[in-house]
Amino acid sequence: MKYSRQRESILNALTEKLDHPTAEMVYQCVKKEQPNISLGTVYRNLNQLVAQGVVRRIATPTSGDRFDCRIDPHAHLMCSCCGRVFDLEDGLLLEIDRNVLATTGFLVNDRQLLLRGLCADCLARQGIDISCLPEDLPE
Amino acid sequence: MKYSRQRESILNALTEKLDHPTAEMVYQCVKKEQPNISLGTVYRNLNQLVAQGVVRRIATPTSGDRFDCRIDPHAHLMCSCCGRVFDLEDGLLLEIDRNVLATTGFLVNDRQLLLRGLCADCLARQGIDISCLPEDLPE
DNA sequence: CTCTGTGCAAAACTTTTGCATAGCC
DNA sequence: GGCTATGCAAAAGTTTTGCACAGAG
Numbered sequence: 001m002k003y004s005r006q007r008e009s010i011l012n013a014l015t016e017k018l019d020h021p022t023a024e025m026v027y028q029c030v031k032k033e034q035p036n037i038s039l040g041t042v043y044r045n046l047n048q049l050v051a052q053g054v055v056r057r058i059a060t061p062t063s064g065d066r067f068d069c070r071i072d073p074h075a076h077l078m079c080s081c082c083g084r085v086f087d088l089e090d091g092l093l094l095e096i097d098r099n100v101l102a103t104t105g106f107l108v109n110d111r112q113l114l115l116r117g118l119c120a121d122c123l124a125r126q127g128i129d130i131s132c133l134p135e136d137l138p139e
Numbered sequence: 140m141k142y143s144r145q146r147e148s149i150l151n152a153l154t155e156k157l158d159h160p161t162a163e164m165v166y167q168c169v170k171k172e173q174p175n176i177s178l179g180t181v182y183r184n185l186n187q188l189v190a191q192g193v194v195r196r197i198a199t200p201t202s203g204d205r206f207d208c209r210i211d212p213h214a215h216l217m218c219s220c221c222g223r224v225f226d227l228e229d230g231l232l233l234e235i236d237r238n239v240l241a242t243t244g245f246l247v248n249d250r251q252l253l254l255r256g257l258c259a260d261c262l263a264r265q266g267i268d269i270s271c272l273p274e275d276l277p278e
Numbered sequence: 279c280t281c282t283g284t285g286c287a288a289a290a291c292t293t294t295t296g297c298a299t300a301g302c303c
Numbered sequence: 304g305g306c307t308a309t310g311c312a313a314a315a316g317t318t319t320t321g322c323a324c325a326g327a328g
Binding site for chain 3: 140141142143145146176177179180183184201219
Binding site for chain 4: 283297298
């Protein structure tokens with residue numbers, strides 16, 4: 001892969017400035033430094049980086065896919081209220097891989113765990129106290 | 140929600156005939172019984188059913204979203220070779236929910252775990268023996 | 279009769295792609 | 304200089320939506 005100023009900015013946006021952005025968000029961010037960059041280039045580079053395993057693609061229902069420069073196994077918490085996406089490490093993830101192989105013979109290569117719900121901030125803003133654990137999400 | 144012949148067929152396709160179909164696949168299936176149904180109606184009904192919690196939406200990278208009539212917490216195994224999607228129960232899923240709430244205060248409402256890799260059939264077809272566990276996926 | 283759901287078609291949105299040119303090595 | 308990456312714009316794919324009409328309650 002030959003160097004390009006554009007790819008550098010894209011990777012830079014992903015690692016330093018933006019957190020789990022959509023392709024459009026990356027485009028808007030890089031455009032500040034390189035006004036002539038095109039959205040097609042952003043997509044081409046993001047796809048390349050995903051193919052090389054440098055960046056991870058997060059599929060989300062509705063809205064476009066998001067991209068993540070962290071490639072170690074981790075889950076994503078997406079708040080349905082404020083839309084932010086948080087990272088979460090959990091040793092159980094790799095344990096699931098092992099369970100899957102042992103019980104079904106399926107060899108896991110890539111995992112995407114997207115948990116949707118309400119983040120602590122939004123819960124607090126709505127005056128919900130999580131110490132009285134509800135069975136299901138209050139709507 | 141008022142009854143409609145179309146919605147009945149869509150739900151029927153989801154529960155009896157199709158396994159994790161895309162909206163287009165549902166459309167093609169229902170069209171056999173109701174040639175005049177429109178794709179817009181399929182989308183409108185799928186969205187309604189998801190909103191009511193009757194059906195689950197599975198976001199996948201590339202290709203369109205898929206729909207699943209099983210709403211209990213379970214993971215999906217998607218084979219990158221044959222494209223099939225399998226269901227998987229795993230008690231660890233709910234355990235992760237509890238971990239998340241306890242450590243981050245995030246209240247999980249919906250979980251999507253998509254594991255991608257190679258199914259047992261495709262592994263066998265490629266002559267790969269899983270008893271000698273590889274560290275990473277053979278490409 | 280009223281109000282929701284439908285069919286059709288246009289539109290919105292996301293992502294990919296063909297082609298001539300610019301830029302890395 | 305050769306070959307890859309880019310910019311632009313068109314196209315492809317997916318999902319939503321406006322509107323007049325059909326159908327359920």
